[in-house]
Amino acid sequence: MKKKHLNIICFAAAILILCVAVTPAAALTAQVIPPILPKGLPLSISGQTDNPGEVAVWIIGKNYEERRIITTTDGTFTEELFPPETTSGLPSGQYFLIIEDTGPDGKFALDTATDGDHTMVNYQDMPLFALDDPETMYSDTAMALSEALNRPEIDDAAMKMVFIVEEPWIRIDQTPTGHPGDLLRFAGSTNMPPGSEMSYDIYLVSANPHEGDEVAESGTIEVVKGGSQNYWYVDVDTGRLDSETYVLTLASGIHTATTTFILCDNRFTLPPTPAITVETLRDEPEVVSSQPTEPELFPADTTDYGTIATTDELIYTTDNAMIWCSAIDGDYFTWAEKTEDEETNIFLYHIPTGTTRTIVESARYLTFTMDISGDHIAWEKLHTGEPTVPRGIGLYTISTGYIEDLPVDDCTINQIAMDGDLIAFSGLDFSPLKSDDKHNVKKTIFLYSIANRTQQVLCKQPGHQIEPAIGDGYVAWRTECGGYNDTITIYSLTDRSQFTLSPPDGASYAQPSVGGGMVVAPLYYKDPETSGPYKVEIVATALPGMETTTLSLPETPHRSAPQSDGGCIFWSERYTDSSSQVMVYDIKSDTIIGTFALSGVEMDLNNNHLISTNIDEIRGVSSLWLTTFTGETTAENEAGALPASMIGFGVMAAGIVAAVVFQKRGGK
Numbered sequence: 001m002k003k004k005h006l007n008i009i010c011f012a013a014a015i016l017i018l019c020v021a022v023t024p025a026a027a028l029t030a031q032v033i034p035p036i037l038p039k040g041l042p043l044s045i046s047g048q049t050d051n052p053g054e055v056a057v058w059i060i061g062k063n064y065e066e067r068r069i070i071t072t073t074d075g076t077f078t079e080e081l082f083p084p085e086t087t088s089g090l091p092s093g094q095y096f097l098i099i100e101d102t103g104p105d106g107k108f109a110l111d112t113a114t115d116g117d118h119t120m121v122n123y124q125d126m127p128l129f130a131l132d133d134p135e136t137m138y139s140d141t142a143m144a145l146s147e148a149l150n151r152p153e154i155d156d157a158a159m160k161m162v163f164i165v166e167e168p169w170i171r172i173d174q175t176p177t178g179h180p181g182d183l184l185r186f187a188g189s190t191n192m193p194p195g196s197e198m199s200y201d202i203y204l205v206s207a208n209p210h211e212g213d214e215v216a217e218s219g220t221i222e223v224v225k226g227g228s229q230n231y232w233y234v235d236v237d238t239g240r241l242d243s244e245t246y247v248l249t250l251a252s253g254i255h256t257a258t259t260t261f262i263l264c265d266n267r268f269t270l271p272p273t274p275a276i277t278v279e280t281l282r283d284e285p286e287v288v289s290s291q292p293t294e295p296e297l298f299p300a301d302t303t304d305y306g307t308i309a310t311t312d313e314l315i316y317t318t319d320n321a322m323i324w325c326s327a328i329d330g331d332y333f334t335w336a337e338k339t340e341d342e343e344t345n346i347f348l349y350h351i352p353t354g355t356t357r358t359i360v361e362s363a364r365y366l367t368f369t370m371d372i373s374g375d376h377i378a379w380e381k382l383h384t385g386e387p388t389v390p391r392g393i394g395l396y397t398i399s400t401g402y403i404e405d406l407p408v409d410d411c412t413i414n415q416i417a418m419d420g421d422l423i424a425f426s427g428l429d430f431s432p433l434k435s436d437d438k439h440n441v442k443k444t445i446f447l448y449s450i451a452n453r454t455q456q457v458l459c460k461q462p463g464h465q466i467e468p469a470i471g472d473g474y475v476a477w478r479t480e481c482g483g484y485n486d487t488i489t490i491y492s493l494t495d496r497s498q499f500t501l502s503p504p505d506g507a508s509y510a511q512p513s514v515g516g517g518m519v520v521a522p523l524y525y526k527d528p529e530t531s532g533p534y535k536v537e538i539v540a541t542a543l544p545g546m547e548t549t550t551l552s553l554p555e556t557p558h559r560s561a562p563q564s565d566g567g568c569i570f571w572s573e574r575y576t577d578s579s580s581q582v583m584v585y586d587i588k589s590d591t592i593i594g595t596f597a598l599s600g601v602e603m604d605l606n607n608n609h610l611i612s613t614n615i616d617e618i619r620g621v622s623s624l625w626l627t628t629f630t631g632e633t634t635a636e637n638e639a640g641a642l643p644a645s646m647i648g649f650g651v652m653a654a655g656i657v658a659a660v661v662f663q664k665r666g667g668k
Contacts, residue, residue: 027048027049027050027157028047028048028049028050028051028099028101028157028158028159029047029048029049029159030045030046030047030048030097030099030159030161031045031046031047031161032044032045032081032097032161032163033045033046033193034163034193035161035162035163035164036163036164036166036191036193037087037090037163037164037165037166038166038167038168038169038191038192038193039087039088039089039090039092039165039166039167039168040084040087040088040168040253041084041087041168041192041193041196042080042082042083042084042087043080043081043082043087043163044078044079044080044081045057045070045077045078045079045081045097045099046076046077046078046079047076047077047099048075048076048077049072049075049077049101049157050075050101050157051075051101051102051103051104051106051157052072052073052074052075053071053072053101053102053106054069054070054071054072054101054102054108055069055070055072055077055099055100055101055102056068056069056070056099056100056101056108056110057069057070057079057081057097057098057099057100058096058097058098058099058100058142058145059081059095059096059097060095060096060097060098060131060138060141060142060145061090061091061093061094061095061096061138061165062091062093062094062138062400062401062402063091063138064090064091064095064138065119065131065132065138065141067111067112067131068081087165090165091165092165092166092167093164093165093400093402094139094162094163094164094401094402094403095162095163095164095165096138096139096142096160096161096162097160097161097162097163098142098145098146098149098158098159098160098161099158099159099160099161100149100156100157100158101156101157101158102156103154103155103156103157104155105155108156109123109149109154109155109156110122110123110128110145110148110149110156112131113125113127115127115130118130118131118132118133119131119132121145121148123148128144128148129141129144131145137399137400137401138401139357139401140357142160143357143358146158146160160361162361164403166191168190168191168192168252168253168255169190169191169255170188170190170192170198170232170250170252170255170256170257171188171189171190171257172186172187172188172248172250172257172258172259173187173188173189174186174187174188175248175259175260175261176261177261177262177263177264178238178263178264179238179243179263179264179265179266180238180239180241180242180243180263180266181238181239182238182263183235183236183237183238184235184236184238184261185233185234185235185236186233186234186236186248186259186261187231187232187233187234188231188232188233188250188257189226189230189231189232190223190230190231190232190252191230192223192230192252193223193230194222194223194224194225194230195222195223196222196223196252197220197221197222197223197252198220198221198222198223198232198250198251198252199218199219199220199250199251199252200217200218200219200220200221200234200248200249200250200251201215201217201218201248201249201251202215202216202217202218202236202241202246202247202248202249203215203216203246203247203249204216204244204245204246204247205244205245205246205247205260207247216240216241216246217236217240217241219234221233221234232250236248238263241263242263243263243264243265243266244262244263245260245261245262245263246260246261246262246263247259247260248260248261308584308594308595308596309596310596310627310628311627311628312625312626312627313625313626313627313628314623314624314625315349315356315611315624315625315626316335316347316349316356316623316624317621317622317623317624318337318621318622318623319621319622320339320340321337321338321339321340321345321622322337322338322622323335323336323337323613323622323623323624324336324337324338324344325369325370326604326611326613326624327370327371327372327604328372328604328605328606328609328610328611329372329373329374329606330374330606331350331351331352332348332349332350332351332372332398333348333349333351333372333604333606333609333611333626334346334347334348334349334359334370334372334377335347335349335611335613335624336360336370336379337622339362342364343362343363343364344360344362344363344364345358345360345361345362345363346358346359346360346363346370346377346379346396347359348377348396348398349626351609351626359377359396359403360394360396360403369413369414369415369416369425370416371416371417371418371423372418373418373419373420374420374421375397375398375399376395376396376397376398376418376421376450377395377396377398378393378394378395378396378406378416378418378423379393379394379416380393380394380413380414380416380425381393381394381405381413392405392406392407392408392413393405393406393408393413393416393423393425393448394406395450406423406448406450406453408427408446408448408455409455410429411427411428411429411444411446412427412428413425413426413427414426414427414428414443414466415466415467415468417468417469417470418470419470419471421449421450421451422447422448422449422450422470422493423447423448423449423450424445424446424447424448424458424468424469424470424475424477425445425446425448425468426443426444426445426446426465426466426467426468426477427443427444427446428443429443429444429446429457443464443465443466443480444457444458444459444460444464444465445457445458445459445465445468445475445477445491446458447475447493458475458491459477459489459491461479461489463479463480463481464479464480465477465478465479465480465489466478466479466480467510467511467512469511469512469513469514469519470514471514471515472514472515472516472517472543473492473493473494473543474490474491474492474493474514474519474543475490475491475493475514476488476489476490476491476512476513476514476519476521477489477491477512478509478510478511478512478521484506484507484508484524484526485502485503485505485507485508486503486508486509486510487500487501487502487503487509488500488501488509488512488519488521488541489501490512490519490541490543490546492544499541499546501521501539501541501548503523506525506526507523507524507525507526508523508524508526509521509522509523509524509539510522510523510524510561511561512561513561513562513563513564514543515563515564515565516564516565516567517542517543518540518541518542518543518564519540519541519543520538520539520540520541520562520563520564520569521538521539521541521561521562522536522537522538522539522559522560522561522562522571523536523537523538523539523550524536525537527557533557534557535555535556535557536556536557536558536559537550537551537553538550538551538553538559538562538569538571538585539551540564540569540587549587551569551585551590552590552591553585553592556573558573558574559571559572559573560572560573560574560603563604563605567586567587567588568584568585568586568587568593569584569585569587570582570583570584570585570605571583571585572603581595581596582595582596582603582610583595584596596627608628609626609627609628610626610627610628611624611625611626611627612624612625612627613625
């Protein structure tokens with residue numbers, strides 16, 4: 001069955017379903033245990049329904065589909081879905097669970113039947129789509145099933161959940177050093193569920209317990225529930241140990257982790273073992289931002305630059321959540337919203353088909369910054385407040401629907417930008433804590449390789465490094481210099497050379513963008529009376545020659561951070577009548593060659609599409625708009641099409657919207 005058949009059949013089924021009168025669905029609750037499943041452990045589900053009798057559990061993963069019926073006489077149910085021997089052979093990845101009860105009529109609305117080589121999902125004996133269609137992504141199959149069950153015309157209660165199958169792992173995150181007699185705490189993280197037992201052994205580094213050598217200390221501990229990850233710890237009394245080098249080995253089944261530690265002679269004074277605690281993480285230096293304050297708006301520019309023909313489409317609106325960040329690349333764009341319950345939802349929109357996919361639903365501790373590039377979406381995973389739960393980057397692969405965590409080392413994550421398999425991000429560097437040098441903890445720029453799973457620090461400059469942008473083999477960022485004189489650094493990923501843009505007296509650079517062979521950035525000039533800008537210029541730096549040009553523009557204090565495609569530069573301007581327009585500037589002619597209206601406020605663009613978010617704080621409504629333009633202008637002196645470079649922008653510096661919204665809300 002081809003993928004297009006799924007949509008056609010679902011449409012026909014929707015027409016049929018509309019003709020049926022039903023009773024509203026009752027309550028259904030369920031939980032999967034554990035939601036993150038290490039291979040070799042059992043997977044169970046439990047829950048409750050107001051419609052006793054039977055519950056259907058649909059299990060959908062990559063190359064795995066199953067519908068299972070659970071009997072419930074009193075409305076409660078508990079079932080082991082997979083025993084340990086089954087989970088040991090499950091492919092790693094994300095799996096969807098859709099739970100369906102029978103509704104007030106006591107009958108399932110959907111069932112399955114074999115049709116040739118496929119298992120079909122049926123409604124009243126009418127096939128809707130194939131549960132095992134190899135040409136349909138399993139996440140799309142789960143979405144189609146969930147949407148069918150959630151239609152108001154169906155009386156069955158339904159809910160969707162996710163569990164993730166992983167290889168079991170144990171990490172040792174804290175290894176202390178001490179003297180004989182000290183009480184040492186070893187700690188780490190694991191994906192094993194809370195209550196799982198681990199054994200530990202301590203022996204001399206020269207010993208071999210497998211050959212009968214004596215074990216100095218041993219015992220068992222239990223895994224403790226954490227936030228995004230669970231953790232373990234063991235307190236070791238070293239009163240019976242000598243001044244030697246020892247090995248600590250942890251084991252859970254066949255999975256182990258090992259570390260080496262030293263007990264020094266009491267004659268030697270040791271610095272305390274650095275331990276990142278909640279208090280340590282909160283002990284971040286206060287940063288006085290040199291980002292300009294919001295200026296007064298000017299009347300709209302009435303110059304007839306020519307209007308570029310566009311079409312606007314309202315993609316999404318909500319009155320119970322706030323759209324925090326969005327980004328676009330190629331045929332996809334993504335956005336994140338935070339609900340009134342402080343939960344985060346992340347969505348993916350496919351422009352050619354007009355379909356929306358929910359990536360993350362009702363999650364906590366996500367996300368103030370995100371980006372999309374190629375086959376990946378990355379977002380910040382916020383700290384949960386638990387000292388043993390590390391910060392990290394959430395990564396979604398579009399082609400597979402797989403979500404994973406990319407752990408980062410000794411740092412926070414503040415702003416993310418992507419280009420291909422590379423992620424540039426700013427964050428507090430905690431590595432100085434290991435040398436007990438808290439004064440050198442500062443924001444810097446990191447580069448993470450998705451392909452190699454490696455992380456490196458790009459910058460060792462003084463001051464805080466923020467607002468990274470990446471593209472064309474370069475990373476650019478802003479350095480806060482402690483006053484109204486911030487600089488821009490351009491770093492070559494090829495030869496590791498750096499070039500610094502320093503502002504003139506009384507001016508300060510902000511948020512750079514990389515794209516189409518140049519770096520563009522706004523230059524704010526400070527008004528001594530208001531401390532805000534009295535004008536904003538735009539500076540373009542060509543790559544790799546680093547020739548710098550200041551654009552010839554009318555004076556205004558309210559220009560957004562620009563973006564470029566090499567032939568044209570784009571930015572938005574906002575005026576006293578609350579209108580906004582996007583200005584299109586041609587580098588070769590050194591003139592503004594057209595404008596178009598902006599439905600939202602913050603924007604990001606790619607190819608011939610632009611997305612913009614609009615936050616109406618008075619009405620409490622957030623909306624997301626898609627603007628498509630043809631490149632034609634209406635002014636007589638601008639007859640014909642815009643430069644070809646404008647149609648198909650190339651890779652923009654993604655993450656712009658996240659940074660702009662973050663600044664608007666007073667954060668960094």
